[in-house]
Amino acid sequence: MPRTHAMPLRRTALAAGALLAALSLTACDGSTGSGSSDSSAKAKADQPLKLGQPSPETQEVQRYNKTGKFTITPQKVVMGKPADLDELNDKKYKGYTLAWAYVNAKLADGDTPFKGPMIATNVGMQMEGGQQGTRLILLMGGLSSRPADCHDEDTEATWKKGDDHTLCVPFVVPEGRKVAYVLYSKGFSAEPLKWAVE
Template identity: 30%
Template sequence: MFHRNTALRLAVPTAVLALALTACGGGDSKSEGSDDKPKDGAASSQPKEEKLAAGASTTGKVEEDGAAVTYDVAAQKVDLGTAADAKKLVQDPEDAKGLVPAVAHIKFTHKGGAPLTDTPDVADTTEVWADGTRGGLLIGAAEDAQGCEDPLDLEGWKKGESHVLCETYLVPESAKNLEVHWAEKDDAKPAIWSLPAE
């Protein structure tokens, strides 16, 4: 899983968003010669994932500022934008050629543990996959998307409260199958929702 933190988000200008992964399937562990797909066996070497329908929920514990918090997690939908939208979201429009933004909406409910003393990290392991390949992360894009909440406003999140947090990825314009992946931590097996584009 690809993890990023709030400090990285704060460093990104809001007018022009950074494309953290410039190629679908790329990432911080990308190997030489892998082009824009994972090395053979990368996906198959992962443990079997939990498969969920749209709106179904799973439960996970996340380390939030040194304390474990239990969340109920439900991916609700993926809003798919246009090629024109994608070009507006990156510094170099060539980086978005053939791609469209996909905004994953995930509802997180604080089920147990202490109230948060800082901005939440629970959404940081959210990924959008298209046709079996991870998309390219756009840091900071989701905070302005309709129906999405800004994690920076959620300090003090306590048991019983639910919030919709979003992540934006660039995926191929021709993608047929979209999935939202979420895990408790980077090296945990993800829960996977297969969601239609809206």
């Protein structure tokens, strides 16, 4: 994968969680009462959402000593062309292309008004086979190939409760590889939310 100015998502192992769940069920002496219900609920919660579905719970974002609670809704992924990266004039992008993730965020609760939430830093992309896309951060200017409806995140805007904005995040991905999921990181200790790209 080419090195870009990116903020990769933190990943945690599922194996430890699965082992703990198995131990918990064993400790119930084979009972299939509440333990079975809890397992079913967790399994359902771990199922990927579909693009256009809001996050099942609000996600906390902290900045300027305030905490906002946001509903996150990835809407679509727009694939670019390999030539889109040519203007960066860097051979490391050979064999790669761009994928643009459109994500809506709505300030549902928390400390309001809220200034400058940085939502894009938590957005990720996963390809078929599990490989992560790399978020592309352009330090100066933009790309001429950027879709007309693709807007950068305004990190200094002031949001009121109920405000929502759609941001567009570019990722460098392997050419010819299908994007499987848009991700939203929930921090160090939890698996990211997943939205399946069909």
